[in-house]
Amino acid sequence: MSFDIEDTIVAIASAPGDGLRGIIRVSGPDAIACLQPIFATADSTSISNCTSTDSFSGSIKIGDQLDLPGELLIWPTRKSYTRQPTAEFHTIGSKPLLQTALSKICESGARLANPGEFTLRAFLSGRIDMTQAEAVLAVIDADGTDQMNVALKQLAGGLAGPLGEIREHLISILAELEAGLDFVEEDIEFISQEELTAQLTDAHTSLLKISQQISNRDWTAETVKVVLYGMPNSGKSSLFNALTQTDQAIVTQVAGTTTDFVSASLPLAIESGALTVELIDTAGFETATQDIKQKSQQHRLQQQEQALVQLFCIDGSRAPEQWELDQLSSLDPNTIIVLTKSDLGTTIPLELSESAPTVVTSSLNSEGLDRLREQLCSTVMESQLGETSVVGSTVLRASESLVEATRSVELAIEAASGRLGEELVAAEIRQSLAGLGQVVGTVYTDDILDLVFGRFCIGK
Numbered sequence: 001m002s003f004d005i006e007d008t009i010v011a012i013a014s015a016p017g018d019g020l021r022g023i024i025r026v027s028g029p030d031a032i033a034c035l036q037p038i039f040a041t042a043d044s045t046s047i048s049n050c051t052s053t054d055s056f057s058g059s060i061k062i063g064d065q066l067d068l069p070g071e072l073l074i075w076p077t078r079k080s081y082t083r084q085p086t087a088e089f090h091t092i093g094s095k096p097l098l099q100t101a102l103s104k105i106c107e108s109g110a111r112l113a114n115p116g117e118f119t120l121r122a123f124l125s126g127r128i129d130m131t132q133a134e135a136v137l138a139v140i141d142a143d144g145t146d147q148m149n150v151a152l153k154q155l156a157g158g159l160a161g162p163l164g165e166i167r168e169h170l171i172s173i174l175a176e177l178e179a180g181l182d183f184v185e186e187d188i189e190f191i192s193q194e195e196l197t198a199q200l201t202d203a204h205t206s207l208l209k210i211s212q213q214i215s216n217r218d219w220t221a222e223t224v225k226v227v228l229y230g231m232p233n234s235g236k237s238s239l240f241n242a243l244t245q246t247d248q249a250i251v252t253q254v255a256g257t258t259t260d261f262v263s264a265s266l267p268l269a270i271e272s273g274a275l276t277v278e279l280i281d282t283a284g285f286e287t288a289t290q291d292i293k294q295k296s297q298q299h300r301l302q303q304q305e306q307a308l309v310q311l312f313c314i315d316g317s318r319a320p321e322q323w324e325l326d327q328l329s330s331l332d333p334n335t336i337i338v339l340t341k342s343d344l345g346t347t348i349p350l351e352l353s354e355s356a357p358t359v360v361t362s363s364l365n366s367e368g369l370d371r372l373r374e375q376l377c378s379t380v381m382e383s384q385l386g387e388t389s390v391v392g393s394t395v396l397r398a399s400e401s402l403v404e405a406t407r408s409v410e411l412a413i414e415a416a417s418g419r420l421g422e423e424l425v426a427a428e429i430r431q432s433l434a435g436l437g438q439v440v441g442t443v444y445t446d447d448i449l450d451l452v453f454g455r456f457c458i459g460k
């Protein structure tokens with residue numbers, strides 16, 4: 001990763017694939033100079049005279065006889081995402097045309113941007129902090145809407161806002177202390193000991209509150225719901241009992257035995273510790289006319305919606321029903337197909353779906369139950385991985401630095417109330433500021449930068 005921000009970079013910034021709109025982004029000291037010779041405005045004005053944010057209709061000359069028409073947006077000053085002169089050319093989303101325009105801009109003096117380089121520049125210029133940079137990454141990476149929401153919340157300054165206030169507060173205390181230190185000889189007190197202790201205690205309370213908020217946000221440990229669903233009599237309740245080793249769910253040979261959902265926690269052993277999911281048994285599918293049946297079906301659907309993983313139970317000893325075939329063609333992403341009653345023989349083909357794994361089980365002789373537990377573990381882990389890897393790592397790093405920052409403020413309070421000397425109080429406050437800086441990314445290492453920005457898409 002190059003941290004050089006003096007050259008001008010360019011990339012296609014619209015999403016890959018042929019979309020309706022194509023965007024080319026240029027940023028750097030020579031952004032406008034690179035575009036000036038190849039972009040002709042419709043009204044023949046010159047873009048080099050542009051002094052404030054503006055947009056121009058016109059076209060980029062991409063061949064002897066070929067002009068690519070579009071709209072050129074220019075941010076000529078520091079008021080841009082990267083805090084450098086920046087321009088965006090919005091045109092039709094045709095990849096070959098965009099590529100040609102891109103090489104024209106390169107010939108004119110820009111170089112191709114590395115992945116994440118625009119965001120890196122925004123970060124290096126202080127435009128965004130590390131938590132926001134990671135959030136941008138999470139938005140790009142996000143495939144689930146939950147993950148997207150978390151990411152967006154973070155972008156809106158989830159951590160950065162309140163932490164920034166505490167930092168400013170500590171900086172102003174430090175400034176008063178340091179002003180006092182310069183006048184020790186003259187015995188001028190800039191801040192009284194009581195005032196100092198009170199202000200530090202305020203900062204301490206706010207820090208504790210933020211730590212609390214972070215640990216309350218259940219990023220990784222949220223109970224995962226796993227729901228059993230399928231036709232009546234497909235063996236859901238039997239499997240529920242077999243997995244949870246209880247007889248909590250009623251089992252009979254009458255189809256439609258289960259009418260309300262039953263749930264129990266199911267511990268699963270995994271390498272890195274234990275993972276406990278909530279297993280839920282639901283009523284079998286039927287087209288319900290009676291009130292009570294309609295309610296059961298509503299409950300089932302509700303549970304299915306809330307569940308992270310679905311175990312689709314199919315009685316493997318008989319031919320599949322139409323409803324089951326319909327379901328198979330539109331399975332939710334984290335579904336595991338469970339073919340039940342293997343002790344009665346399995347007549348259904350084992351590879352029912354390409355998108356979902358299939359496990360053959362018998363609740364009677366416990367065949368396949370361990371394999372099902374294993375499959376459940378990996379499905380849960382996989383589905384959670386995306387969510388925890390980006391946002392979770394920010395949170396982990398943030399919490400560690402926050403603990404250190406909070407501890408330093410405690411030491412500062414002790415030093416202040418014990419009259420141990422203002423130098424010592426100031427030193428602890430500086431220590432605390434360094435910790436907070438780490439959280440918001442003002443203090444950063446090249447490793448962290450590489451890790452975060454190296455994973456961006458080009459053009460972001």
Ligand SMILES: Nc1nc2c(ncn2[C@@H]2O[C@H](COP(=O)(O)OP(=O)(O)OP(=O)(O)O)[C@@H](O)[C@H]2O)c(=O)[nH]1
Binds near residue numbers: 252259
């Ligand atoms: N041989 C055998 N029979 C099973 C197995 N699992 C379930 N059964 C039988 O299949 C019938 C239905 O089982 P349930 O577990 O109640 O099925 P369900 O899917 O919960 O049914 P509903 O609650 O009506 O939707 C019962 O007679 C069970 O004894 C199995 O693994 N082997």
Ligand SMILES: [Mg+2]
Binds near residue numbers: 250257283
């Ligand atoms: Mg049942």
